[in-house]
Amino acid sequence: MDITAIAKNFTEFYYSQFALGRLNLAPLYRPHSMLTWEGKQFQGGANIVQHLNELPFEKVAHKISTFDAQPSSLDMSTLLISVTGLLRVDGDQELQFSQVFVLAKEGESFYVLNDMFRLNLG
Amino acid sequence: MDITAIAKNFTEFYYSQFALGRLNLAPLYRPHSMLTWEGKQFQGGANIVQHLNELPFEKVAHKISTFDAQPSSLDMSTLLISVTGLLRVDGDQELQFSQVFVLAKEGESFYVLNDMFRLNLG
Numbered sequence: 001m002d003i004t005a006i007a008k009n010f011t012e013f014y015y016s017q018f019a020l021g022r023l024n025l026a027p028l029y030r031p032h033s034m035l036t037w038e039g040k041q042f043q044g045g046a047n048i049v050q051h052l053n054e055l056p057f058e059k060v061a062h063k064i065s066t067f068d069a070q071p072s073s074l075d076m077s078t079l080l081i082s083v084t085g086l087l088r089v090d091g092d093q094e095l096q097f098s099q100v101f102v103l104a105k106e107g108e109s110f111y112v113l114n115d116m117f118r119l120n121l122g
Numbered sequence: 123m124d125i126t127a128i129a130k131n132f133t134e135f136y137y138s139q140f141a142l143g144r145l146n147l148a149p150l151y152r153p154h155s156m157l158t159w160e161g162k163q164f165q166g167g168a169n170i171v172q173h174l175n176e177l178p179f180e181k182v183a184h185k186i187s188t189f190d191a192q193p194s195s196l197d198m199s200t201l202l203i204s205v206t207g208l209l210r211v212d213g214d215q216e217l218q219f220s221q222v223f224v225l226a227k228e229g230e231s232f233y234v235l236n237d238m239f240r241l242n243l244g
Contacts, residue, residue: 032196034192034193036190036192036204039188039190065242065243066161066240068158068161068238068240070156070158070236070238071156072194072200072224072235072236073195073200074154078194078195078200080202080222080224080236080238082158082204082220082222082238082240084220084240084242096218096242098204098206098220098240098242100202100204100222102194102202102224113194114192114194114202116190116192116202116204118188118190118204118206118220120187120206120218120220120242121187
């Protein structure tokens, strides 16, 4: 299993869909999936995507600076990804962010088990 | 299980020991534990702590800005922690960092299964 390739494909897909339409992200989550967004907690795909969709901006672009991936269980059933980067919403100035995902295996693909997002405001 | 309390205790312990003497961190890791430090990968407590100890600074202080915690397995056997903050080495200017840990349960305590560190240089 090429963990780095999976992580790269996932992050590219996630941020491209985030820009195209945040509701597109719903299939990535399951009922027990968790999001912590700037300290606020949400559980389940419907709640998670509703929150993302209600964020008060129209346009958003993420630029990935670094991403790291590691297997996170002895049987390779989960995968930890850490992303740092810059994002720009509605033409404002760029902001640094950190986002962490744990992907869990389901058949031949993965879903998002854990998702944590923080702006790095210093 | 109070996940937030465990995460808070862990991060306070980790950064205090990091400052006191990085070799003190060895008992936190197991032979299969992984560290990705600024993109470089290390496995096993001995290799991880050797790398941390060889980092070219004498004094270091971390200031935690945010930390988030979530259970990362259905049986609560692993715990995901994301930290953002500022660190200062040898009196230089403060730098933003992101660090991610997965703690794994072992009896009544936890060890570090995954560890990822990045400076956020923008």
